[in-house]
Amino acid sequence: MSGEATVTMPNSDYNPAVHANLSNGVGFIEGEIVPISEAKIPILDWGFLHSDATYDVVHVWNNRFFRIEDHLDRFMNSMEKLNMAIDFDRGQIREILARCVKASGLKDAYVEMICTRGVPAANSRDPRRCKNRFYAFVVPFSWVATRQDQDRGVRLHISSVQRIAPQSVDPTIKNYHWLDLVRGQYDAYAEGADLAVLSDMHGNVVEGAGFNIFAVTGKTVVTPSKGVLKGITRKTAMELSEQIGLEVHERDVPAAELLSADEVFITSTAGGIMPIKFVNEQLIGNGLAENTVRLRELYWEAHQDPVLSQPV
Ligand SMILES: Cc1ncc(COP(=O)(O)O)c(C=O)c1O
Missing domain, CATH: 3.30.470.10 (Aminotransferase class 4, branched-chain amino acid transferase, N-terminal domain)
Structure with missing residues (x-):
């Protein structure tokens, strides 16, 4: 500089x-x-x-x-x-x-x-x-999933498209290598879903077009540790999860773990913390996503916190 x-x-x-x-x-x-x-x-x-x-x-x-x-x-x-x-x-x-x-x-x-x-x-x-x-x-402002989409219930598809390997393009450098993400989106539309999440070569989910992913089971929250952009909303979601007494783990998240989770949510600057209601057409948990809804409230409240937000 x-x-x-x-x-x-x-x-x-x-x-x-x-x-x-x-x-x-x-x-x-x-x-x-x-x-x-x-x-x-x-x-x-x-x-x-x-x-x-x-x-x-x-x-x-x-x-x-x-x-x-x-x-x-x-x-x-x-x-x-x-x-x-x-x-x-x-x-x-x-x-x-x-x-x-x-x-x-x-x-x-x-x-x-x-x-x-x-x-x-x-x-x-x-x-x-x-x-x-x-x-x-x-x-x-634009949304990966609008509030209306969220109220209707966002449908996520686990795509068969693999995310470009982190050994090839470092995902922690925010980049425009989106051909895989866009291909995944077309897969999702073909399946009647709204969004695609891509996996790595070992079948662990990683991220989607502009968002990170989380699964909540009981009091445990998991999110992929590698092969992903370290999202700022991801960071906020981890901090807020700890605040409400959830235990956060960054680790590999096998695709099957999304299907058996109580809640799944995605995070992005374009929309914050957004609940996912269906994964591969299967209803997630009881569909109420109570922790996610609480985290979403706290996320928007944090926009008034002078430590995290400043007037333009
Ligand atoms: C590939 C990818 N993953 C994750 C995210 C979420 O990051 P953030 O929460 O910083 O917006 C983005 C944001 O655009 C992204 O492009």
């Missing part, structure tokens, strides 16, 4: 009246805040051509960022592990995100920061010769 003072920061006096519909979202591209429909990236950026990028998503709920420092930690670590460096330091990134949210006027928002490898020098195939780029965007 260079973080030099020469970097141009976006104009905080951005005039929303100039651009209609900023509430659809805004992008931060080439140092400028623009309406989301005008947020475009160069076609030669390896972030696009090779998924050579890392990103993070933090949400804003009721005008407050939730666990932004955890998201910034993960983003900075991911960039470092990928040998990427940008002109903005952590404080500047935080400020850019806040300015984008303010420009959008959104009270509840999905806020994404991205670092791409960038465009290579002419005729070069050497990643070291790319200038890494920073982009960001803010759009209205």
Whole structure:
């Protein structure tokens, strides 16, 4: 991170009246805040051509960022592990995100920061010769499963698609290697389900398109320890589980364990803690997901906690 003072920061006096519909979202591209429909990236950026990028998503709920420092930690670590460096330091990134949210006027928002490898020098195939780029965007809050979906009962399918091996792509670096996750989603739709969870080569469930997974049996909560992104919502769910007297274990979770659990839930910045009612068409437990519902309440209450959330 260079973080030099020469970097141009976006104009905080951005005039929303100039651009209609900023509430659809805004992008931060080439140092400028623009309406989301005008947020475009160069076609030669390896972030696009090779998924050579890392990103993070933090949400804003009721005008407050939730666990932004955890998201910034993960983003900075991911960039470092990928040998990427940008002109903005952590404080500047935080400020850019806040300015984008303010420009959008959104009270509840999905806020994404991205670092791409960038465009290579002419005729070069050497990643070291790319200038890494920073982009960001803010759009209205979105849900892996809306509250309405959750009330109806979310259907999860255990996909036969294997998640890309952690030996190939380190899942703790948040990345755009989603072809397996999307293929899993199509499997799920074919089975009449809403969401797919993928497994590893040993038949342990790992994660789905944008979410981590948990199973609750009695007073024990389990979540996969490896082959997964260390979700910030996963972390919150583990902390809250302990708070309500549940015992949390990070370990391998065989697919069959989901089917025999009392409760199954998923976690994501895009929706928080979300109960799963059916796995492979089988009703989970008594269908009431009492612990999950309690954790979900506590999760949203935590959005008022000044330790975990800060005003934009
Ligand atoms: C593959 C994957 N796993 C898990 C998650 C959940 O992480 P978090 O709770 O930090 O949003 C995400 C979030 O997008 C993800 O992409």
